[in-house]
Amino acid sequence: MVDTTVHMPAPAVRERHARELPGLPMFFAGLVVYAVGVWVLVTGVMDAADNGTDPAPGILIAGVLVLFAASLIMKGLFTVAPGEARVLQFLGRYVGTVRTDGLRWANPFTTREKISTRIRNHETQTLKVNDADGNPIEIAAVVVWHVEDTARARFEVDDFVRFVGIQTETAVRHIATSYPYDSHEEVGLSLRENADEITETLAIEISARVQAAGVKVIESRLTHLAYAPEIAQAMLQRQQASAVVAARTRIVEGAVGMVELALQRLAEQDVVELDEERKAAMVSNLLVVLCGDRSTQPVVNAGSLYT
Numbered sequence: 001m002v003d004t005t006v007h008m009p010a011p012a013v014r015e016r017h018a019r020e021l022p023g024l025p026m027f028f029a030g031l032v033v034y035a036v037g038v039w040v041l042v043t044g045v046m047d048a049a050d051n052g053t054d055p056a057p058g059i060l061i062a063g064v065l066v067l068f069a070a071s072l073i074m075k076g077l078f079t080v081a082p083g084e085a086r087v088l089q090f091l092g093r094y095v096g097t098v099r100t101d102g103l104r105w106a107n108p109f110t111t112r113e114k115i116s117t118r119i120r121n122h123e124t125q126t127l128k129v130n131d132a133d134g135n136p137i138e139i140a141a142v143v144v145w146h147v148e149d150t151a152r153a154r155f156e157v158d159d160f161v162r163f164v165g166i167q168t169e170t171a172v173r174h175i176a177t178s179y180p181y182d183s184h185e186e187v188g189l190s191l192r193e194n195a196d197e198i199t200e201t202l203a204i205e206i207s208a209r210v211q212a213a214g215v216k217v218i219e220s221r222l223t224h225l226a227y228a229p230e231i232a233q234a235m236l237q238r239q240q241a242s243a244v245v246a247a248r249t250r251i252v253e254g255a256v257g258m259v260e261l262a263l264q265r266l267a268e269q270d271v272v273e274l275d276e277e278r279k280a281a282m283v284s285n286l287l288v289v290l291c292g293d294r295s296t297q298p299v300v301n302a303g304s305l306y307t
Contacts, residue, residue, distance in 0.1 A: 006205065006208040008208075008209075008211065008212040009212070011149075011156055013152065014151055014152065015097050015150050015151040015152070015214070016097065017096055017097065017098075018086075018088045018096025018106060019096065019106065020098050020105060020106040021104070021106070022103070022104065023078070023079075023105045024103055026073060026076065026077060026105035027074075027077055027103065029073060030070050030074045030077075031070075033069055034066075034071075034074075036066050036070075037064075037067035037069075038067070040063035040066055041059075041064075044059030044060060044063065072108045073105075073108070076105045076107060076108035077103060078105075078112050079102070079104070080099070080101045083116065083117055083118040084101075084115065084117060084118070085097050085098060085099045085114075085115050085147075085150045086104075086114060087112070087113045087115055087150050087151065087154045088106055088107070088110045088111070089110060090107060090109060090110045090111075091109075095110060097150045098112075099117070099150075113154060115153060115154060117147050117150070118146060119144060119145070119218065121144055122165055122168055123140065123141070123142040123143075123223065124140050124142070124165075124169050125140065126140045126224055127140065128228055129176045129177055130176075130177060131177065131179065131180050131181045131191065132177065132178060133181070135180075135227065135228075136227070136228035137181050137191070137225070137226065137228055138224060138226050138227070139191070139224060140172075140222070141172045141202060141223060142220065142221055142223050143164070143168050143203075143217055143220040144218040145164060145216060145217050145218060146216060146218065147215055148214055148215065148216040149214030150214065151214065153215065156214065157212065163210065164210050164213065164215055167206065168206055168209075168210075168220075170209065171202060171205040171209055174205065175205065176191065179194075181227065191222075192225065195222065199220060199222060202220050202222070203217055203219065
């Protein structure tokens with residue numbers, strides 16, 4: 001098993017829930033405060049006009065302050081769509097994350113950055129690397145992931161999407177160079193014959209590499225695996241030769257068993273008595289018939305068994 005341990009620094013910040021309120025009540029509260037501010041200003045101006053004097057400065061200041069308060073209430077409103085979160089910062093300091101969808105309200109002086117928490121796919125380009133035996137191969141993979149910790153995704157790395165892409169490619173290269181493409185009947189895992197074990201190892205390594213960005217890997221799979229074009233023909237001939245040898249071995253094993261069974265049945269049922277020389281001839285003929293590539297042409301012996 002390949003060592004997939006990746007040592008990443010401990011996260012400086014983790015996601016926590018931000019202080020926020022339902023947005024709809026705050027929206028109506030803002031409308032009420034705004035109406036009060038307008039009423040104060042209009043009433044002050046009209047009273048001053050009725051008296052033939054200038055509006056009182058205190059009334060004007062009070063109306064402006066009420067309108068300013070209404071604008072602050074409205075500024076604190078924001079929306080959160082399903083499958084996304086808002087990361088809140090106040091004066092550069094992380095104050096929490098809002099995941100509840102709909103119209104929400106938070107401190108109007110905070111900044112709110114949108115981060116998608118939807119499931120995503122990342123497919124690597126076809127990479128050309130050398131396997132554990134030094135043979136050039138082409139390999140590609142796809143990883144399914146989503147953001148699990150928005151604070152780490154926002155503050156632990158510069159660009160978490162690009163980070164996932166680079167770390168996935170690094171993990172694919174590491175896995176490809178750690179295993180041979182084909183085991184060639186050797187003990188151990190190979191990329192071609194142990195796809196399930198290889199993809200499991202790949203998922204573990206990718207998870208270890210991207211956890212610093214608050215990302216959770218759901219699944220990873222190899223999408224392309226082949227020898228590089230410059231050695232593909234030679235390796236194909238090698239595979240064909242191995243297949244032919246394996247097939248011949250199986251044929252010979254079966255033929256030997258059939259010959260042994262034939263001799264045993266002849267002896268048990270006392271069909272004919274054969275000396276050692278005739279047995280050897282019979283074994284030779286049967287092996288030629290059973291192991292030959294072409295159909296045999298039987299020769300009928302019209303004489304006795306020994307002529």
